[in-house]
Amino acid sequence: MATTITDNKKALFDFFIEEKIEAGIVLKGWEVKSLRANRGNIKESYAILRKKEVYLIGAHFSPLANANIKDEDEVTRTRKLLLNRKEITKIINFIQQKGYTLIPLSLYWKSGNVKIQIGLAKGRKKQDKRALIKERDWKLDKERLSKQKYNR
Numbered sequence: 001m002a003t004t005i006t007d008n009k010k011a012l013f014d015f016f017i018e019e020k021i022e023a024g025i026v027l028k029g030w031e032v033k034s035l036r037a038n039r040g041n042i043k044e045s046y047a048i049l050r051k052k053e054v055y056l057i058g059a060h061f062s063p064l065a066n067a068n069i070k071d072e073d074e075v076t077r078t079r080k081l082l083l084n085r086k087e088i089t090k091i092i093n094f095i096q097q098k099g100y101t102l103i104p105l106s107l108y109w110k111s112g113n114v115k116i117q118i119g120l121a122k123g124r125k126k127q128d129k130r131a132l133i134k135e136r137d138w139k140l141d142k143e144r145l146s147k148q149k150y151n152r
Contacts, residue, residue, distance in 0.1 A: 006106065024116075104116055
C-alpha cells in the first residue's frame, strides 16, 4: 500500500500525461527524515535525461530543525532516479519526439521506500486548458443539479 507524500496537481492541468512510470530516488538520510515529516515539494521540479540516466531537478526537501545542513543548495540538489534499462529506452524514445518532457507527478512511500511517479507529458495549449476548466465546471454544475433534484 502506497502512502502519498506530495502530489503535483498543477502538472495534470498543464500537461497531457501520455504514460506514467514509477521510479526509485536516491536520497540522503536527512532527506528521508524530512519526507517522513511531509516536508517535500515537487511542484516546480522536472526530470531530465543525461548520459542514459534520469535526474530530478528542482525538487525541494525542507530540512528538519536538527539537520546539519549548511549549504542551501543541498535542499534543491539534483537527485538521481532509479529506473531499469527498458524504462530508460522508452523514455528516450518519447523525448526524441517533439514536445515531450518528463514531469514528476507524485512522491510516495511504497513498502518503506520513497518512490516517485514521473509522467511522459506533452504541454497543453491555452485553449486546451480553457476546455478542461469548462468541462470541470460543467461536471460540478451537473452534480449540483442532480442533488437539488433529489432533495426536493
